[in-house]
Amino acid sequence: MTTLYAGLMSGTSLDGIDAVLVEAEPAGQLLAHHHQPLPAALHDELLALNAVGGVDELARAAGAARDLADAYAGCLATLLDKAGEPARSVRAVGAHGQTVRHCPAEGYTIQLLDAARLAERGGIDVVADLRSRDVAAGGQGAPLVPAFHAARFGRAGADVAVLNLGGIANLSLLAADGHVRGFDTGPANALLDHWAQRHLGQPYDADGRWAAGGQVQPGLLAALREEPYFQLPPPKSTGRDLFEPGWLQARLDRFPPAAPQDVMATLLALTVSTVIDALRLQAPNTTRLRVCGGGAFNASLMTALAAGLPGVDVQDTSADGVAPDHVEAWAFAWLAQAFVERRPGNLPAVTGANGPRVLGALYPA
Known part of the structure; x- marks a missing residue:
């Protein structure tokens, strides 16, 4: 039976969440795609958290990470319904989270996502925090695609x-x-x-x-x-x-x-x-x-x-053969497979990292 991976992406444009379900490489066929807008309040909060100097940012960031996990979980559930696949058929989901700070020169990049909550609600292993290891190795943490x-x-x-x-x-x-x-x-x-x-x-x-x-x-x-x-x-x-x-x-x-x-x-x-x-x-x-x-x-x-x-x-x-709005989410499904197989996901020639690194952190279902 073919192994399946899912990818969840919400990008800098904040236009919504893209989710894909794909067959593992090398078969690499897309089985389903779903897009949904971010809830308006969450969109506005994530945009505000991109700005430096907000009030009570720690609590607000934690709340946004929680709400984004819930939105991701809903998007993932709809994706699986479209594909007619149960959660147990998916090996892992690569989840990008929402970037609110990207400062590789200072040694950090921040993507908000309560990945533990997503694993709990989705019932699938979650591979998240996909940029920080490259930054720790001296890289930009981007682009990863x-x-x-x-x-x-x-x-x-x-x-x-x-x-x-x-x-x-x-x-x-x-x-x-x-x-x-x-x-x-x-x-x-x-x-x-x-x-x-x-x-x-x-x-x-x-x-x-x-x-x-x-x-x-x-x-x-x-x-x-x-x-x-x-x-x-x-x-x-x-x-x-x-x-x-x-x-x-x-x-x-x-x-x-x-x-x-x-x-x-x-x-x-x-x-x-x-x-x-x-x-x-x-x-x-x-x-x-x-x-x-x-x-x-x-x-x-x-x-x-x-x-x-x-x-x-x-x-x-x-x-x-790949729709423009499928590409980035598919890339994060691809990165989840690389993590599961313990293969490096970065390219040092791209990011400037000191060498190839396995990217991500695992949150088991």
Whole structure:
């Protein structure tokens, strides 16, 4: 009988929870997927906990970790119902939790999740805390998905890149010779969604239609691109700790007020230009770019990427058989299998860790 693994992911964009049920590698077939939004109160609390200097953060973080475990457990139960599989058929679930601090230079990264509660409620072994061992070994703890990207999207004899457009954009560079690199390029949906929520009252700019009607502001774009992070060499990773509303507002304040739609167009151009710069600098021979994450559904963003990368086959990951919103959760199911088999889950060439490490902590059912 085929061994099954589940993956649970809630990313920097805070757009909800993605869950997948997959067959263990090497069979590696997806059996079911489920997405559900985060409860509104939990969404707002997690967003607030990303900001430094809150009140009673220890108790609030513990409460959010508890509530996220309950939301994960509900999502997992619905996933298993869809698949027609009992909990006992799943070997383990890889659960990412919600990042609220990512400070690898200071030796820590924090993902909130009461994994013990999830194991108790879900009745399945939980593999969680998947980033901290890499950080302890001197790495960035991110990105962790390039190893899975290599297994799923790599092509012998071709330079392939995989771009995840979540709250933050990150690239996996899969060289023709099998060498794998990866890093965060900068902001994606974190700032785009913030601006849509502020000015449209919507969770995001559907298809990038509002951005498409705006005019890029060259001076503002140049000011945004002056951020030193963009010039750092890999390995590097970032998050809402840097690219948060205050970061944007500080740069907006340097210019006369711009139309909000033009700011949105400029933010989209920032994401596109920093991705293209990074790809041209780090992997100039790339012939294929596959895009996943919520940003893959932003038609304006995808069109701009393709226009800026002539000669590169730019498509979302469904072109290679995996829906864009399945990829990250599947990666954490893959990491759970690696933990169970005591195989390293990190790539030191990506994260900068001192060596390969088995990632995660086990919470038995």
